[in-house]
Amino acid sequence: MVDFRLSEEQEALRASVRDFAREQIAPVIAEHYDKHTFPYDVVRQMGKMGLFGLPFPERWGGMDGDYFVLCLVLEELARVDSSVAATLEAAVSLGAMPLFRYGTPAQQERWLPALVSGEALAGFGLTEPGAGSDAGGITTRAVYDDARDEWVINGAKAFITNSGTDITTLVTVMAVTGVGADGAKELSTIIVPSGTPGFTVAPGYSKVGWCASDTHELAFDDVRVPGDNLLGARGRGLAQFLRILDEGRIAIAALATGLAQGCVDESVTYAAQRSAFGRNIGAYQAIQFMIADMELRAHTARLAYYDAAARMLEGTDFKRHAALAKLHAGNAAMDNARAATQVHGGYGFMNESAVGRFYRDAKILEVGEGTSEVQRLIVARDLGL
Missing domain, CATH: 1.10.540.10 (Acyl-CoA dehydrogenase/oxidase, N-terminal domain)
Known part of the structure; x- marks a missing residue:
């Protein structure tokens, strides 16, 4: 059972x-x-x-x-x-x-x-100003200096979370470290401690949502770190990160489910308090149906990430199911945020309201850690298309 x-x-x-x-x-x-x-x-x-x-x-x-x-x-x-x-x-x-x-x-x-x-x-530096979903477009380079047993890193990263706080201790950087026998880029990951000379953290972005999280652009100008700061096997950086990203998609799906459920919570409370035309708005079928659909989206998003997590912990293939969970939960979060704002009317349009923040926070869940389009591509390919 x-x-x-x-x-x-x-x-x-x-x-x-x-x-x-x-x-x-x-x-x-x-x-x-x-x-x-x-x-x-x-x-x-x-x-x-x-x-x-x-x-x-x-x-x-x-x-x-x-x-x-x-x-x-x-x-x-x-x-x-x-x-x-x-x-x-x-x-x-x-x-x-x-x-x-x-x-x-x-x-x-x-x-x-x-x-x-x-x-x-710690942060993970994958995305660049010109490379996001297409990790093969990475241009940041790390050249190994044999004489000094050091990696010399040059390039830039964009939208890196937890990269510039007072307690950030390192960023792991994805960089081109050579060219494979087939002519493809050799990608590796290298640990760069905070404060390393040549490693610059730009001021924080002005973001639409997630405004209390830490996100920066990073620059690397002849940054030197010890040779043993290579994380994992040389040339296996992308494969390693794709595994990390598959797991992370389940976590993002859980986060998106929470936002979707929070929209339900706020809407149920507001509908029981707000009156219009002599009755609480929760007594009107239009509002009831809207909130019921919100609960449906949150519930099914939860089941999707539960299933993906169970497969991961069992040691079975979970790539497709992680993509499905992330895709569905991200959509549920965006749809519920829109509906919750509608339920709250003008109050939902105010930044100080919880649903106003939810609305601004939801969109990134269709973009971060793999766009919705990338999730659909993963599912389609796994189906043999």
């Missing part, structure tokens, strides 16, 4: 994170959002709760959980705010996970404890 019920431990964690989001994040996030400031106090509390260490073993200070538990937490955080959820998702799946999956023992000893505890953050 298929059983999607959570264990007592999972339910307890979900409840504690839900309370944390409502009591600690909700009262302060609007100000951070308006001022485009990073919520250091919230991140510090999340670290003390062990959220950054959820899928990592106790050896590194983690909670010895799994990726599904992380997804449950992301959903609950995003029901209140996506900036905080995105910070956690990127810190774990893009920051710490590559080191955990592919790092040498020395690299793991040096970097993982602080990342797993939430005391430090």
